[in-house]
Amino acid sequence: MSYPQPRTQLRTHVVENQPPPLEFVNAYEQDTVLREAVEREGGAWANDNLMALGGKVFDPEWIEKANLANRIVPELRRFNRFGQRVDTVEFHPSWHDIMGLAFEHEVHALPWRANRSGSHVARGAAEILFSQLECGVLCPVDITYGIVPMIRKQPELAKVWEPLMISKEYDSRQIPHWEKKGISMAFTSTEKQGGSDIRRNSTFATPTGQPGPGNEYLLTGHKWFCSAAGADIIFVVAQTEKGPGCFLVPRWLPDGTRNPISLERLKDKLGNKSNASTELEFEGTHGWLIGEEGRGIPTVMEFMLHTRFGCALIPTGMMRLSLTQAIHHTRNRTAFQRRLVDQPLMRNVLADLAIESEAATTMMMRIARAFDASVSDERERAFGRISVAVAKYWVNKRIVPFVHECLETHGGPGYIEESVMPRVYRESPIHGIWEGPGNVISLDILRAFRKEPLSGEVFFEELELVRGQDARLDATIDECRALVYDDHMPELRARYLAERMAIAIQAATLIRTAPNYVADAFCMTRLGDEGGKAYGTLPMSVDFDAIIQRAYPG
Ligand SMILES: Cc1cc2nc3c(=O)[nH]c(=O)nc-3n(C[C@H](O)[C@H](O)[C@H](O)COP(=O)(O)OP(=O)(O)OC[C@H]3O[C@@H](n4cnc5c(N)ncnc54)[C@H](O)[C@@H]3O)c2cc1C
Incomplete structure (x- = not known):
């Protein structure tokens, strides 16, 4: 944080030869290389959005939010005071403000919203700018961006979820997704016995009725890493009778009850502090299959x-x-x-x-x-x-x-x-x-x-x-x-x-x-x-x- 008019004449010495804080510079305007690239590769129509975002990167108010979101780290609340499970992560308000900024500038969804040539270029430039402010939020932001094309393969699910996933309004409330203005996503595959080697996943999904794309399954097992723990929906890789499959696992079920997702622990990490990474367990957890059973990889x-x-x-x-x-x-x-x-x-x-x-x-x-x-x-x-x-x-x-x-x-x-x-x-x-x-x-x-x-x-x-x-x-x-x-x-x-x-x-x-x-x-x-x-x-x-x-x- 910068403080106005600090005293430089101290009792024993004069403070001098100290650079001023780097503030109020527009990160897009001063980046000739990025601006030229956006122009050349077809994204210049997004210049107003990029210029506005560039203005936030060295804005002391936003820098302070980024610092706070990383210094006052997320906390896990497994139970409420009555001993009932809530499995919730509480973030510093700055995290939510920064998430809101990312949504406002469409870093999570620009190509899926704009649907015009040059939109991946524009989003790419926006992500380069945003990462100069804060990187933790880019985990849920990128996952949300990555899941939209997947979900489009399942039109009946896309009809329900996509409008919420590409909304420009970030909604931090921990309420059922159908009451929200916008949602964000997490992704988890990694288990204790294997991360890169997805075929070793042991979490198992059993159909509640007819198996197949778009249908409901019950998941049982664990995940060792699941970041973006504030997300509304988790994209999960789990085994099926035919091999790995991918599932959409919402925090809330259609009847308004909580889907049983037990958050066991938050990771104490080297960096990426603002972003909550959990260990979790599924026990009869409801998920909906995306794509075919066995085609998860x-x-x-x-x-x-x-x-x-x-x-x-x-x-x-x-x-x-x-x-x-x-x-x-x-x-x-x-x-x-x-x-x-x-x-x-x-x-x-x-x-x-x-x-x-x-x-x-x-x-x-x-x-x-x-x-x-x-x-x-x-x-x-x-x-x-x-x-x-x-x-x-x-x-x-x-x-x-x-x-x-x-x-x-x-x-x-x-x-x-x-x-x-x-x-x-x-x-x-x-x-x-x-x-x-x-x-x-x-x-x-x-x-x-x-x-x-x-x-x-x-x-x-x-x-x-x-x-x-x-x-x-x-x-x-x-x-x-x-x-x-x-x-x-x-x-x-x-x-x-x-x-x-x-x-x-x-x-x-x-x-x-x-x-x-x-x-x-x-x-x-x-x-x-x-x-x-x-x-x-x-x-x-x-x-x-x-x-x-x-x-x-x-
Ligand atoms: C902060 C943080 C957040 C994370 N968040 C998530 C999340 O949200 N969702 C999620 O699913 N995962 C998450 N992960 C897990 C991450 O994706 C995995 O750690 C990663 O995929 C590697 O898997 P692993 O840890 O099991 O390592 P391993 O698969 O055991 O690999 C260990 C090492 O062996 C190497 N290796 C593997 N196979 C071979 C081979 N055939 N030949 C040579 N070398 C090989 C790898 O390159 C690596 O260096 C997170 C991890 C961190 C640190």
């Missing part, structure tokens, strides 16, 4: 296409926030008679971070265009599917050292809770774990290339668009092609492949969209051997000033 993979997209967009936003904070701090602090931002070695660190951030942003916005086009274009659909996995893998491998480096540019104050950096740092590893940790996602990529020939075809088609423009990229494309089409490539090389593919797609996107000084610096250090392993190791020939100015004019 393809249904989950379809859902994860959208949530993985979010798991790559959010760290992209965290990169942007950390970079902005780093440039702001170093512009406003001097050491050894110079502003930090003017110290040659600091310029190297900032420029290196800036090209990484631009590479992530432009790649994510290109993928967003593929999501938009996928309605009518099978090739773009295939490109979106494969590239979202590649991007999710790589941005999450880059984010933790990225945030660490930005934190370090602040010196000691970056390590102190009052700065935003510790919260961002604690948040930074989570999206690497969700929706498939690094190994799982790399193996998925390998499997997709082997099983779906179109994946490789469209991915290389995209890379070939810039063939001949950078010899290092040409060589990397050839290397990737050799790996993908080598039937004997062992799975232990899957991470290497995912990394090379990600860097190649980032380089290709930058060559097409960014100024030469950005694309060239990226290619010479990420594809060539002119950079080091840590940030801040760009070679002399790079145009440091131009890169930093582009990242944050000032």
